[in-house]
Amino acid sequence: MPVYMDLHIGQGLTAEDMALAHQMDVRIQKDYYCKCLTYWFDKERGNAFCLIEAPSKEHVFELHKNSHKSIPNEIIEVDKRVIKILLGRIEDPRIVEYQIDQKIKVFTDPAYRVILTIENKDLIQLSHTIGPDKAQELLSRLNFIVKNCADKNNGSISEISNGNYSISFNSILSAPICAIDIYNFIQSDLDTIDLKIAIHSGNPVDRSKMLFGEILNFNNFICQIPFKRRITISNTVFELLKKNSDTSFDSGIIYYLKAEAEKFLKNLAQVLEENWLNPSFGVEEYAKALAMSQSQLYRTSVKVTGLSTNKLINNYRLHKAKNMLKDNIMNICEVASSSCFNSASYFSKCFYEKFGFLPSNYSKKAELT
Helix, strand or coil: CCEEEEEEECCCCCHHHHHHHHHHHHHHHHHHCCEEEEEEEECCCCEEEEEEECCCHHHHHHHHHHHCCCCCCEEEEECHHHHHHHHCCCCCCCCCCEEECCCEEECCECCCEEEEEEECCCHHHHHHHHCHHHHHHHHHHHHHHHHHHHHHCCCEEEEEECCEEEEEECCCCHHHHHHHHHHHHCHHHHHHHCCEEEEEEECCCCCCCCCCHHHHHHHHHHHCCCCCCCEEECHHHHHHHHHHCCCCCCCCCEEECCHHHHHHHHHHHHHHHHHCCCCCCCHHHHHHHCCCCHHHHHHHHHHHHCCCHHHHHHHHHHHHHHHHHHHCCCCHHHHHHHCCCCCHHHHHHHHHHHHCCCHHHHHHHHHHC
């Protein structure tokens, strides 16, 4: 049966309110063909998240509506295995604050996480520049470093795809420490592997349809931008670091986003993700979606990223196209069309300028990996 996570935003709940509401759900769960697995409650931010097995989103909605009338703001389908990795559990915690009537568990356990994303050249790209044997050796070394640094700093590796990683942390401080550790251990090969690290934080359910979707999309987008430093930390995380720790980090290897830059990039990343497949969605439409004029969008893009709006859009589409080529589902003409390039020849030209070799070469090597 599918598993869903829902979000209840700022409904004035206390930990005891949440425990009682969960018990009310459990009492009538069978009437709606549901199974209430557990929940997370964030007292500081006033948010709650429920994890429920159910036939559909509608069943989850009706369950809440008819048990305690606390209607969820969002509901997304999730993978229990991913929940276990990212949030550490899929059942109630063993240690609770107290119990009501010896059976209703009361606890506070935030679902807020810091996500560290690592992007680097994949095996195909590296093989093109340093040969397949050295490429495999270098990526194996990186994999060993990332796993050890994540373990050392109590991080959970939640995604490994196309040679890239995402690591989840409970602690605000652990993420930048882990990033610096990885940077230092792979320092001699930073340029070769083109390592980029982005750190952002937030809740598991947001406007995206996937778990921590906005955070992961933001981090992936940040890693595509040629900032001068290889570690980029969002302003959200920077402010949390200032609030929760006296530790300062070497700004010579870290780029801290300012609040206005983060807001712009977060909104742009969201609009790009929603519209990159739409060939009629051009600069004019992006400007309207961001409530900016085209000239204002251009100036802000250059000021924040050093790239024009067109370049940012093209880069985003090229990264998506590269992943499609690696999946080997479509040919080059189909990938070019799907990623909104006017022709296969123009797509090949842009791809070569971005990645250093033709998409036909990338596609052929992808078949062999």
